Structures are given as C-alpha cells and as structure tokens.
Amino acid sequence: MDVAEATGRLLDTAERLFYERGVHNVGMDDLRSTAGVSLKRLYQCFPSKEDLVVAYLRRRHARWMGSLRAYVAEHGQDVLAVFDWLDRWFREPGFRGCAFVNSVGELGATCPAVVAVALEHKEALRAYLAELADETGIASSHLALLVEGAISMAAVGGDPSAAQHARRAAEGALS
Numbered sequence: 001m002d003v004a005e006a007t008g009r010l011l012d013t014a015e016r017l018f019y020e021r022g023v024h025n026v027g028m029d030d031l032r033s034t035a036g037v038s039l040k041r042l043y044q045c046f047p048s049k050e051d052l053v054v055a056y057l058r059r060r061h062a063r064w065m066g067s068l069r070a071y072v073a074e075h076g077q078d079v080l081a082v083f084d085w086l087d088r089w090f091r092e093p094g095f096r097g098c099a100f101v102n103s104v105g106e107l108g109a110t111c112p113a114v115v116a117v118a119l120e121h122k123e124a125l126r127a128y129l130a131e132l133a134d135e136t137g138i139a140s141s142h143l144a145l146l147v148e149g150a151i152s153m154a155a156v157g158g159d160p161s162a163a164q165h166a167r168r169a170a171e172g173a174l175s
Contacts, residue, residue: 001036001037001041003041003044003045006035006037006041006042006044006045007045007046009035009036009037010031010032010035010037010042010045010046010052011052011055011056011059012035013031013034013035014026014031014052014053014055014056015056015059015060017030017031017034018053018056018099018103019060019094019096019099019102020094020096022102022106023049023053023103023106023107024106024107028042028049028052031052050107050111050113050114053103053107053111053114054113054114054117057099057100057103057114057117057118057121058117060099060100061100061117061120061121061124064099064121065121065124065125065128067085068082068085068128069128071084071085071088072085072132077132077135079129079132079133079135079136079138079143079170079174080167080170080171080174082129082132082143082147083146083147083150083163083164083166083167083170084163084167086147086150086151086154086163086166087160087161087163087164087167089163090150090151090154090160090162090163091160095154095155095160096155097151097152097154097155097156098148098151098152098155100117100118100121100122101118101151101152103118104118125144125147126140126141126144129143129144129147136174137174138170138173138174139173142173143170146166146169146170147166149162149166150162150163150165150166153165
C-alpha cells in the first residue's frame, strides 16, 4: 500500500472513530488496525497523533463547508437554507455535534494546533454566513450565533429540531 492510499485510509478511519468516540478514546493502534495500515506506514503518514487530528479536522472542514455551500447554492443562496441543511445534518445517524468544538474540548489545553484549526473553521463559517447575510440585512454575528447555538442544542440536548427553532428566529430577524 502506498503512502497516498494509507493516508486516505487513515483519514477515513480517523474521521469515523474520532467523531464517534472522541480523540482521547481512540488509540493509534486502534486507528492502525481498523485502517489496515502497518505501524511503520502510520508514522510515515502522520508522525504524531496531533498531526493526524489536525489533518482529520482540515479534511472535515473542507467536506462540511463544501456540503453546506452546495446545499445553500441549490436553494438559491437563501440564508434560511443553512438551517434546513443543519436540520438534515442533525438527523443523521451518529450526529455528535461540532467536531471542532468536541476536539477543542478534549485537546484545547494541550494542543494549540487543534485550537488553531478550529478557529480557522469557525472564521470560515462566519465569513460564509456574512456573505449570505449581506444580502438580507440580518447581522452576520446574529446568524452565526443562531447556527452555533443550534448545533450545540442539537448535540447536547439531542433535539434535531433546534435547527428549525433557529430558522424561525432568523426569519423573525429578516422581517
């Protein structure tokens, strides 16, 4: 197995296991064996667990933002489509909230690189929401708070309807 294939397998496995179980609860041997990659190849691809966590979060950011952008574009760049996308995400099997917040909660005190990636993700999300909000008159900071609050409520409270509650609040702000 070449480095590119091993890297892909490791990232696929890390994305699934880190999100399902948390970073601390997944050892490098778990990742290696589940991905079917030798220990030597694992450390060639990712010299440390921190390197793997950062790569996992960067990849997750690209996929998450790509999915959100595509959905909103399919719905005419309507800012309210953000909440409909969130509603679909919250209802997916295995939803565990924001991978970035979860990772910072686990590693933030000891891993500045994870905090930096999480901040990049949150800033990119805020910038995207600002693009959408510019056309509506709603303050992008309010929109970001509604999005982040919905994610937290859905994860902590286990209530996927948090997205629709946030959507109604956004609709009220647009009126």
